[in-house]
Amino acid sequence: MDMIVRNLTLRLGGLTVLSEIDTAFRPGRVTAILGPNGAGKSSLLKTLAGLVPPDAGTITLGDRPLADWPAQARARAIGYLPQSGAVHWNLRARDLVALGRLPDRRRFAGPSPADEAAITAALAATETLVLADRRVGDLSGGERARVLLARVLAGDPRWLLADEPLASLDPAHQIDLLERLRGMAVEGRGVAVVLHDIAQAARVADDVLLLRDGRLVAAGQAAAVLTPDTIAAVFDVTVACLPGACIMVPIGRIPSPVPPTV
Template sequence: MELSVSDLAVSLGTRRVLHGVDAMLRPGRVTAILGPNGSGKSTLVRTLAGLLDPDAGQVKLGGKLLARLQPRERARRIGYLPQEATVHWDLRVAELIALGRAPHRAPFAGLSGTDQAAIDAAIEATAVRPLVERRVTQLSGGERARVLLGRVLAGAPDWLLADEPLASLDPVHQLDLLDRLRTLAAGGMGVVIVLHDLLQAARAADDVLLLREGRVVAFGPAEAALAHQPLREAFGVEVMVIGDDQGRLLPVPIGRTKSV
């Protein structure tokens, strides 16, 4: 089911952050949201997750208004991973990941076989099996980020929305995570990630949405959205495009453009 926004406008306090955003995000694909600091990336993801109400425009999931879905149903459909790897309880890792099954369980019910299978799959997908008996407060920032992703994946959502999921990961785990996200998308999940790194976006994304000052500069296949002119307009940078050993075109920033 598609996740779409039409003529979306969102304010934070008295400041308008998003202006007339239109996009149709498709399942089975990785969509990267990029833009300079303050361009509205996190605001857009939070609105897609149903955590912010738009001033104007609509968010739809499978053709239905997101705002009309019951919170429990929305939580089953959309998994959201925020920037801040914050945990308010000192739980065991296994217990924290199990919380991802909450939208699927009756209050106070134990874990079913389906629940446990989903938890196990999330543990394997995020490579945190060696951590399951540790307390969350004993984890590094990168380990905690992987565990929190595991909690989201345990819910088996149709859509995964991740805001800066690479921020606290070392290069190896960044590559591993992007590969896992691509695997999830290949299995039919819709994946939306906020990124800053153009190379990682070119490597991982099927589609790219470029924002600048709350407006869409470009949206479409990664190769087109990460071309010279859209990146000049969005970031004010010149890029050199190189090819990798898999035939992908990778934009490498080489300097500021004088026209922006």
């Protein structure tokens, strides 16, 4: 079930935050969305999730426009993990994860055995089973981030849209999450993820979108897009290779020599 974007334009508060975006997201692939602050990355993800209607253009999911999908069917197909980790009710972690099953349940129906199994599996996948009975208000930022991911995974969506999911995680859990995203793609699901770290994007992504000032600068396979020229055009940095490492520095600045490793 492809997600096709055609001539997408979005205006917020009188400003054009996305302009004439044409691209495609494919199941079975991880697509990383990169760009400097204010490039429109989060706005694009919210629009793909159906949370913000575009001012022009279309998003097609499968064989019909996203706008024509009933809300419950869209919620079953697309799991959205926002950048903010805010939780407005001090629920137990397991009860928060259970909210991810609501699109699959009849109104006022309690959780079924299948729901309970999916909740437990999502907690296990994010290594949060030990947190299941704790209140989310008592969790650290990283623990809460993993529980929120479990809520999305519990719904077993065909598409996962994740906005900077690594922000609150320690390095070990960052690596684990990247592997989880990779695994979802291998299972045939579609994954679109906003990242800030170019190296992490190169590690996990099949495809990369580069945005700047609301416009699509480059899109395609990661190795073809993440070149020194495109990185310079989008981020105003140059890739400089010194003894022992390659680093990125602002254009025009000469990097200091790196002392050799003993």
